[in-house]
Amino acid sequence: MASRIKRGNQARAASPARPARRGAPAVLVVHGPNLNLLGEREPGVYGRVRLKEIDERMVLLGRELGMTVTSFQSNSEGAIVDRIQAARGAVDIIIINPAAYTHTSVAIRDVLLAVGVPFIEVHLSNVYKREPMRHHSTIADVAVGRIMGFGAESYMIALRAARSVIDTPHA
Ligand code: DQA
Secondary structure, eight states: OOOEEEOOOSSOOOOOOOOSOOSSOEEEEEEOTTGGGTTTSOHHHHOSOOHHHHHHHHHHHHHHHTOEEEEEEOSOHHHHHHHHHHTTTTOSEEEEEOGGGGGTOHHHHHHHHHHTOOEEEEESSOGGGSOGGGSOOSSGGGSSEEEESSTTHHHHHHHHHHHHHHHSOOO
């Protein structure tokens, strides 16, 4: 399967020091619209793994990596904005697959910049192998990095990358 791993090198969300909390670093995983249908939805593109299984695998891998992982899915842009606002000062890093909102949402870009929590953009599919409308991301240039094209494994790679970002914050 083709794949891409890219690190944003332009403007970037502010990356403040870790929130002053004790305990394991906290990761918030945000899934956008229609990802609740994973496993049934276009399996030739997105695979047969269900979202619940991805979330469970992330919790387990997070435990191995010494991080707590919380997941959130919504089909609504406003609910995603509200959840990211609530993460301000409460999580160390966000892993986000905004799904179709990747290509359209200024509101999600704005809230990610507003909260100043570093984030990694994830996609199951390699969007560059798909329709041109999917080639644009409103958040790519402010992400720490982007991972796509590995199916459900994209999230696990992102979680390992999140550990690395927490351990070695990049300038
Ligand atoms: C997606 C790619 C988007 O273009 C699409 O709208 C999705 C899923 C992915 O994970 O490959 O819903 O973000």
